[in-house]
Amino acid sequence: MIGLFKIFDAHVHFYSNSYFRFLVRQKTNRLDINTELKNLATKGRIEIPGEDPALLAKRWIEVIDKWKIERLLVFSSIPGDEDAVVKAVAAFPTRLTGFFAVDPNSNLLLSNAEKRLKQENLRGILLYPSLYHINIADPWLDPLFKLCEEANAVVYVQFGRLIIKPREFVGLQTTINEECTDPKDLIPVAKKYPKLRFVIPNFGAGRFEETLEVGKACPNVYVDTAGSNSWMNDHPAKPDLRAVFQKFLAALGAGRILFGSDSGMFPRGYRYDIVDNQTKLIQEMRVPLVDAKKIFYENAASLVDR
Numbered sequence: 001m002i003g004l005f006k007i008f009d010a011h012v013h014f015y016s017n018s019y020f021r022f023l024v025r026q027k028t029n030r031l032d033i034n035t036e037l038k039n040l041a042t043k044g045r046i047e048i049p050g051e052d053p054a055l056l057a058k059r060w061i062e063v064i065d066k067w068k069i070e071r072l073l074v075f076s077s078i079p080g081d082e083d084a085v086v087k088a089v090a091a092f093p094t095r096l097t098g099f100f101a102v103d104p105n106s107n108l109l110l111s112n113a114e115k116r117l118k119q120e121n122l123r124g125i126l127l128y129p130s131l132y133h134i135n136i137a138d139p140w141l142d143p144l145f146k147l148c149e150e151a152n153a154v155v156y157v158q159f160g161r162l163i164i165k166p167r168e169f170v171g172l173q174t175t176i177n178e179e180c181t182d183p184k185d186l187i188p189v190a191k192k193y194p195k196l197r198f199v200i201p202n203f204g205a206g207r208f209e210e211t212l213e214v215g216k217a218c219p220n221v222y223v224d225t226a227g228s229n230s231w232m233n234d235h236p237a238k239p240d241l242r243a244v245f246q247k248f249l250a251a252l253g254a255g256r257i258l259f260g261s262d263s264g265m266f267p268r269g270y271r272y273d274i275v276d277n278q279t280k281l282i283q284e285m286r287v288p289l290v291d292a293k294k295i296f297y298e299n300a301a302s303l304v305d306r
Helices: 019-023 032-044 053-066 082-091 111-121 139-150 165-170 183-191 207-219 241-252 272-284 289-304
Strands: 008-013 072-077 096-101 124-127 155-156 198-201 221-224
Touching: 008 289, 019 032, 019 053, 019 082, 019 155, 032 165, 032 272, 053 072, 053 082, 053 096, 072 082, 072 289, 082 111, 111 124, 111 139, 124 139, 139 155, 139 183, 183 198, 183 207, 207 221, 207 241, 207 272, 221 241, 241 272
Parallel strands: 008 072, 072 096, 096 124, 124 155, 155 198, 198 221
Antiparallel strands: none
């Protein structure tokens, strides 16, 4: 607990050893895997964790214990790396809740998602429409959404700017489809599946007004506050974080905003500065304590706890 708030961080990337191996294998004309991993670590000034996901999970628990963080929602951030998060959650089931990124174009999409959600108790999925060049409203995704609805799972959907630092460190070009970056595309989907809960990370990552519009139209759409929100620097309105919070509190209410740090790589580890900045801002804004508790803990818990 930090001050008066318990913290459930709803946006942490679980960058396992296998995550980096999956990433490196996407390179063409690559060197051997171990050499590529060493080069990646040097270029990014990051640590490549050992092969046991449970040990990486233990390290995360030790870090968040230091900062008095209660729980983390951890993402398997590349399709194929679900086992790492499954093992991490199994090691610390009361502290870690697992989600996994999916490749919506995979022929194994449904069978894998059913296994992860129904047999292995992962609690939701992470979609990158612009990265995989598929609109969130594409009918191809309907069976996936129906499965998530059956499993009482949560769907994170990344819109707006997409910056994936590990891909940059590996030397992989990230080619996105700009036509798939608009949060408003989620409106017909959220209305079609009213029992399914959707989360738009990073306040829409630059698609600020559009995300507000989605939130107003769809009561089953949430946002998270994750990371530094550097998109504000390039936004035409140049909002500060106070203005962003004010707009979303007015449009969605405190019950549909989730705190997130967007932590991931070591040695930086947990981004406590994000927690510190956002808890102080909420207090300075005189957000009622009952609402602050929702943002920093209760909303995330209500989404993922069965």
